[in-house]
Amino acid sequence: MQKFKGELLMLITAVMWGSGFVGMAKGLEHWTVFQLMAGRFLLASIILSFIFYKKLKLISKSVVWKGAVLGAILFIAFALQTMGLEYTTASKNAFLTAINVIIVPIIAYVIYKRRIDRFEFIAAGVAVVGIGFLSLQDSLTINIGDFLSILCAVGFAFDIFYTNVFVKTEDALALTIVQFYTATVLSVVSVIILGEVPTTYTSEGLGIIVYLAIFCTAVAYVCQNIGMQYANPTKSAIILSTESLFGTMFSVLILNELLTGRMLVGCVLIFFAILFAEVKPTFRRKKSYV
Numbered sequence: 001m002q003k004f005k006g007e008l009l010m011l012i013t014a015v016m017w018g019s020g021f022v023g024m025a026k027g028l029e030h031w032t033v034f035q036l037m038a039g040r041f042l043l044a045s046i047i048l049s050f051i052f053y054k055k056l057k058l059i060s061k062s063v064v065w066k067g068a069v070l071g072a073i074l075f076i077a078f079a080l081q082t083m084g085l086e087y088t089t090a091s092k093n094a095f096l097t098a099i100n101v102i103i104v105p106i107i108a109y110v111i112y113k114r115r116i117d118r119f120e121f122i123a124a125g126v127a128v129v130g131i132g133f134l135s136l137q138d139s140l141t142i143n144i145g146d147f148l149s150i151l152c153a154v155g156f157a158f159d160i161f162y163t164n165v166f167v168k169t170e171d172a173l174a175l176t177i178v179q180f181y182t183a184t185v186l187s188v189v190s191v192i193i194l195g196e197v198p199t200t201y202t203s204e205g206l207g208i209i210v211y212l213a214i215f216c217t218a219v220a221y222v223c224q225n226i227g228m229q230y231a232n233p234t235k236s237a238i239i240l241s242t243e244s245l246f247g248t249m250f251s252v253l254i255l256n257e258l259l260t261g262r263m264l265v266g267c268v269l270i271f272f273a274i275l276f277a278e279v280k281p282t283f284r285r286k287k288s289y290v
Helices: 002-027 033-051 053-058 061-087 090-097 100-112 118-135 144-166 172-193 203-227 233-240 243-255 261-288
Strands: none
Touching (some): 002 090, 002 233, 002 243, 033 061, 033 172, 033 203, 061 144, 061 172, 090 118, 090 144, 090 243, 100 144, 100 233, 118 233, 118 261, 172 203, 203 233, 233 261
Protein backbone atom coordinates (compact mmCIF):
# COMPACT_ATOMS: atom_id res chain seq x y z
CA MET A 1 0.00 0.00 0.00
CA GLN A 2 2.89 2.38 0.73
CA LYS A 3 4.18 1.84 -2.79
CA PHE A 4 0.82 2.81 -4.31
CA LYS A 5 0.50 5.74 -1.90
CA GLY A 6 3.81 7.10 -3.15
CA GLU A 7 2.85 6.67 -6.80
CA LEU A 8 -0.56 8.31 -6.23
CA LEU A 9 1.17 11.31 -4.69
CA MET A 10 3.50 11.44 -7.72
CA LEU A 11 0.44 11.47 -9.99
CA ILE A 12 -1.14 14.36 -8.05
CA THR A 13 2.14 16.25 -8.46
CA ALA A 14 2.08 15.61 -12.21
CA VAL A 15 -1.48 16.98 -12.46
CA MET A 16 -0.54 20.13 -10.55
CA TRP A 17 2.60 20.66 -12.61
CA GLY A 18 0.66 20.11 -15.82
CA SER A 19 -1.67 22.94 -14.92
CA GLY A 20 1.40 25.01 -14.12
CA PHE A 21 2.42 25.20 -17.79
CA VAL A 22 -0.74 27.17 -18.51
CA GLY A 23 -0.22 29.25 -15.36
CA MET A 24 3.40 30.12 -16.16
CA ALA A 25 2.60 31.00 -19.77
CA LYS A 26 -0.14 33.36 -18.60
CA GLY A 27 1.98 34.64 -15.72
CA LEU A 28 4.78 35.79 -18.04
CA GLU A 29 2.26 38.22 -19.54
CA HIS A 30 2.23 40.06 -16.18
CA TRP A 31 5.57 39.35 -14.51
CA THR A 32 9.24 38.79 -15.30
CA VAL A 33 10.77 35.35 -14.78
CA PHE A 34 12.18 36.08 -11.31
CA GLN A 35 9.18 38.12 -10.16
CA LEU A 36 6.95 35.15 -10.97
CA MET A 37 9.29 32.76 -9.16
CA ALA A 38 9.72 35.04 -6.13
CA GLY A 39 5.97 35.45 -5.75
CA ARG A 40 5.07 31.79 -6.02
CA PHE A 41 7.87 30.54 -3.75
CA LEU A 42 7.38 33.23 -1.08
CA LEU A 43 3.65 32.58 -0.80
CA ALA A 44 4.15 28.80 -0.88
CA SER A 45 6.76 29.05 1.90
CA ILE A 46 4.40 31.08 4.10
CA ILE A 47 1.51 28.66 3.48
CA LEU A 48 3.59 25.60 4.40
CA SER A 49 5.03 27.28 7.50
CA PHE A 50 1.52 28.18 8.68
CA ILE A 51 -0.13 24.80 8.00
CA PHE A 52 2.78 22.62 9.13
CA TYR A 53 4.18 24.88 11.87
CA LYS A 54 4.87 21.85 14.09
CA LYS A 55 7.35 20.63 11.49
CA LEU A 56 9.50 23.71 12.09
CA LYS A 57 10.79 21.99 15.24
CA LEU A 58 12.27 19.25 13.05
CA ILE A 59 14.48 21.65 11.10
CA SER A 60 17.96 20.57 12.18
CA LYS A 61 21.35 21.48 10.73
CA SER A 62 21.09 18.41 8.51
CA VAL A 63 17.66 19.46 7.21
CA VAL A 64 18.91 23.01 6.61
CA TRP A 65 21.83 22.04 4.39
CA LYS A 66 19.92 19.35 2.53
CA GLY A 67 16.93 21.65 2.04
CA ALA A 68 19.25 24.42 0.88
CA VAL A 69 20.80 22.11 -1.71
CA LEU A 70 17.35 21.11 -2.99
CA GLY A 71 16.22 24.75 -2.95
CA ALA A 72 19.23 25.87 -5.00
CA ILE A 73 18.63 23.08 -7.52
CA LEU A 74 14.92 23.95 -7.66
CA PHE A 75 15.70 27.65 -8.21
CA ILE A 76 18.10 26.90 -11.07
CA ALA A 77 15.76 24.39 -12.74
CA PHE A 78 12.73 26.71 -12.56
CA ALA A 79 14.73 29.71 -13.74
CA LEU A 80 15.97 27.77 -16.77
CA GLN A 81 12.51 26.38 -17.52
CA THR A 82 10.74 29.75 -17.20
CA MET A 83 13.41 31.58 -19.23
CA GLY A 84 13.14 28.83 -21.83
CA LEU A 85 9.43 29.56 -22.15
CA GLU A 86 10.30 33.10 -23.24
CA TYR A 87 12.24 31.82 -26.27
CA THR A 88 10.57 28.57 -27.29
CA THR A 89 7.08 27.09 -27.41
CA ALA A 90 5.43 25.55 -24.36
CA SER A 91 5.16 22.19 -26.16
CA LYS A 92 8.90 22.03 -26.91
CA ASN A 93 9.67 23.22 -23.38
CA ALA A 94 7.52 20.43 -21.93
CA PHE A 95 9.10 17.77 -24.16
CA LEU A 96 12.69 18.81 -23.49
CA THR A 97 12.06 19.16 -19.73
CA ALA A 98 10.67 15.62 -19.66
CA ILE A 99 13.94 14.04 -20.80
CA ASN A 100 14.82 14.06 -17.09
CA VAL A 101 13.32 10.54 -17.08
CA ILE A 102 16.40 9.41 -18.99
CA ILE A 103 18.83 11.43 -16.86
CA VAL A 104 17.71 10.14 -13.43
CA PRO A 105 19.05 6.55 -13.80
CA ILE A 106 22.28 7.92 -15.29
CA ILE A 107 22.77 10.12 -12.21
CA ALA A 108 22.10 7.09 -9.98
CA TYR A 109 24.71 5.08 -11.88
CA VAL A 110 27.40 7.79 -11.99
CA ILE A 111 27.09 8.89 -8.34
CA TYR A 112 25.98 5.74 -6.51
CA LYS A 113 26.88 3.01 -9.02
CA ARG A 114 23.26 1.84 -9.02
CA ARG A 115 22.79 -0.77 -11.74
CA ILE A 116 20.96 0.60 -14.77
CA ASP A 117 17.80 -1.44 -15.25
CA ARG A 118 17.00 -2.21 -18.90
CA PHE A 119 13.26 -2.07 -18.12
CA GLU A 120 13.68 1.41 -16.67
CA PHE A 121 15.47 2.60 -19.76
CA ILE A 122 12.90 1.05 -22.11
CA ALA A 123 10.02 2.57 -20.12
CA ALA A 124 11.77 5.95 -19.94
CA GLY A 125 12.50 5.87 -23.66
CA VAL A 126 8.88 5.06 -24.53
CA ALA A 127 7.74 7.87 -22.21
CA VAL A 128 9.99 10.36 -24.00
CA VAL A 129 8.70 9.24 -27.41
CA GLY A 130 5.14 9.63 -26.12
CA ILE A 131 5.87 13.09 -24.80
CA GLY A 132 7.29 13.96 -28.21
CA PHE A 133 4.07 12.89 -29.95
CA LEU A 134 2.03 14.72 -27.33
CA SER A 135 3.90 18.00 -27.04
CA LEU A 136 6.36 18.54 -29.87
CA GLN A 137 4.72 20.66 -32.56
CA ASP A 138 7.63 22.50 -34.16
CA SER A 139 10.94 21.43 -35.75
CA LEU A 140 13.76 20.05 -33.62
CA THR A 141 16.04 22.98 -34.45
CA ILE A 142 17.88 23.95 -31.27
CA ASN A 143 17.52 27.59 -30.28
CA ILE A 144 18.41 29.28 -27.01
CA GLY A 145 15.03 28.39 -25.52
CA ASP A 146 15.48 24.71 -26.38
CA PHE A 147 18.99 24.72 -24.92
CA LEU A 148 17.75 26.29 -21.68
CA SER A 149 14.98 23.67 -21.53
CA ILE A 150 17.52 20.84 -21.87
CA LEU A 151 19.59 22.32 -19.03
CA CYS A 152 16.37 22.62 -17.04
CA ALA A 153 15.76 18.87 -17.52
CA VAL A 154 19.16 18.15 -15.97
CA GLY A 155 18.24 20.36 -13.02
CA PHE A 156 14.91 18.63 -12.42
CA ALA A 157 16.58 15.22 -12.72
CA PHE A 158 18.96 16.17 -9.90
CA ASP A 159 16.02 17.54 -7.88
CA ILE A 160 14.09 14.28 -8.26
CA PHE A 161 17.13 12.15 -7.47
CA TYR A 162 18.36 14.02 -4.41
CA THR A 163 14.86 14.51 -3.03
CA ASN A 164 14.50 10.73 -3.12
CA VAL A 165 17.82 10.36 -1.30
CA PHE A 166 17.22 13.03 1.37
CA VAL A 167 13.65 12.06 2.34
CA LYS A 168 14.91 8.63 3.39
CA THR A 169 16.56 10.19 6.46
CA GLU A 170 14.83 13.54 6.96
CA ASP A 171 11.26 14.69 7.48
CA ALA A 172 9.80 15.41 4.03
CA LEU A 173 7.76 18.46 5.04
CA ALA A 174 10.57 20.09 7.02
CA LEU A 175 12.82 19.53 4.02
CA THR A 176 10.24 21.07 1.68
CA ILE A 177 9.86 24.19 3.85
CA VAL A 178 13.63 24.84 3.84
CA GLN A 179 13.75 24.09 0.12
CA PHE A 180 11.05 26.69 -0.63
CA TYR A 181 12.58 29.37 1.58
CA THR A 182 15.93 28.84 -0.15
CA ALA A 183 14.31 29.19 -3.58
CA THR A 184 12.44 32.28 -2.30
CA VAL A 185 15.61 34.00 -1.08
CA LEU A 186 17.46 33.28 -4.33
CA SER A 187 14.49 34.55 -6.40
CA VAL A 188 14.06 37.74 -4.35
CA VAL A 189 17.80 38.47 -4.51
CA SER A 190 17.66 38.02 -8.30
CA VAL A 191 14.73 40.47 -8.54
CA ILE A 192 16.64 43.06 -6.51
CA ILE A 193 19.94 42.63 -8.38
CA LEU A 194 18.19 42.92 -11.76
CA GLY A 195 16.22 45.98 -10.64
CA GLU A 196 12.88 44.27 -11.22
CA VAL A 197 11.12 45.18 -7.97
CA PRO A 198 7.47 45.62 -9.12
CA THR A 199 5.77 48.99 -8.65
CA THR A 200 2.42 48.06 -10.21
CA TYR A 201 0.41 44.85 -10.49
CA THR A 202 -2.84 43.52 -11.89
CA SER A 203 -5.48 41.40 -10.17
CA GLU A 204 -5.05 38.71 -12.83
CA GLY A 205 -1.30 38.67 -12.28
CA LEU A 206 -1.76 38.28 -8.53
CA GLY A 207 -4.35 35.54 -9.07
CA ILE A 208 -1.90 33.58 -11.21
CA ILE A 209 0.79 33.80 -8.51
CA VAL A 210 -1.69 32.62 -5.87
CA TYR A 211 -2.69 29.63 -8.01
CA LEU A 212 0.91 28.70 -8.84
CA ALA A 213 1.93 29.06 -5.18
CA ILE A 214 -0.89 26.98 -3.68
CA PHE A 215 -1.44 24.21 -6.21
CA CYS A 216 1.62 24.01 -8.46
CA THR A 217 4.15 24.66 -5.72
CA ALA A 218 2.91 23.93 -2.18
CA VAL A 219 0.55 21.03 -2.92
CA ALA A 220 2.68 19.59 -5.73
CA TYR A 221 5.98 19.55 -3.88
CA VAL A 222 4.53 18.31 -0.61
CA CYS A 223 3.05 15.39 -2.54
CA GLN A 224 6.33 14.82 -4.38
CA ASN A 225 8.58 14.90 -1.32
CA ILE A 226 6.31 12.66 0.76
CA GLY A 227 5.77 10.32 -2.18
CA MET A 228 9.52 10.03 -2.72
CA GLN A 229 9.72 8.23 0.63
CA TYR A 230 8.02 5.25 -0.98
CA ALA A 231 8.68 5.45 -4.72
CA ASN A 232 11.72 4.50 -6.77
CA PRO A 233 13.41 7.60 -8.35
CA THR A 234 13.24 6.44 -11.97
CA LYS A 235 9.62 5.30 -11.68
CA SER A 236 8.82 8.61 -9.98
CA ALA A 237 10.40 10.47 -12.89
CA ILE A 238 8.30 8.48 -15.38
CA ILE A 239 5.05 9.25 -13.53
CA LEU A 240 6.03 12.90 -13.17
CA SER A 241 6.68 13.01 -16.92
CA THR A 242 2.91 12.78 -17.43
CA GLU A 243 2.79 16.47 -16.50
CA SER A 244 2.94 17.12 -20.25
CA LEU A 245 -0.17 14.96 -20.69
CA PHE A 246 -2.04 16.96 -18.07
CA GLY A 247 -0.58 20.18 -19.44
CA THR A 248 -2.13 19.37 -22.80
CA MET A 249 -5.46 18.50 -21.18
CA PHE A 250 -5.55 21.81 -19.31
CA SER A 251 -4.56 23.65 -22.48
CA VAL A 252 -7.52 22.07 -24.29
CA LEU A 253 -9.95 22.86 -21.45
CA ILE A 254 -8.70 26.33 -20.55
CA LEU A 255 -6.99 27.67 -23.67
CA ASN A 256 -9.29 25.83 -26.13
CA GLU A 257 -6.38 24.18 -27.94
CA LEU A 258 -7.16 21.43 -30.44
CA LEU A 259 -6.52 17.83 -29.34
CA THR A 260 -5.10 16.03 -32.37
CA GLY A 261 -4.65 12.36 -33.18
CA ARG A 262 -0.91 12.78 -32.68
CA MET A 263 -1.52 13.98 -29.13
CA LEU A 264 -3.71 10.96 -28.43
CA VAL A 265 -0.90 8.65 -29.63
CA GLY A 266 1.39 10.40 -27.17
CA CYS A 267 -1.07 9.81 -24.32
CA VAL A 268 -1.20 6.09 -25.08
CA LEU A 269 2.59 5.78 -25.24
CA ILE A 270 3.08 7.63 -21.95
CA PHE A 271 0.63 5.43 -20.08
CA PHE A 272 2.13 2.33 -21.69
CA ALA A 273 5.54 3.40 -20.34
CA ILE A 274 4.12 3.75 -16.83
CA LEU A 275 2.40 0.35 -17.01
CA PHE A 276 5.59 -1.24 -18.37
CA ALA A 277 7.54 0.12 -15.41
CA GLU A 278 4.86 -1.22 -13.06
CA VAL A 279 4.82 -4.81 -14.40
CA LYS A 280 8.62 -5.07 -14.54
CA PRO A 281 8.81 -7.11 -11.27
CA THR A 282 6.21 -9.52 -12.70
CA PHE A 283 8.46 -10.27 -15.67
CA ARG A 284 11.33 -11.05 -13.30
CA ARG A 285 9.27 -13.29 -11.03
CA LYS A 286 8.05 -15.35 -13.98
CA LYS A 287 11.58 -15.69 -15.29
CA SER A 288 12.88 -16.88 -11.90
CA TYR A 289 10.52 -19.88 -11.93
CA VAL A 290 11.70 -21.17 -15.31
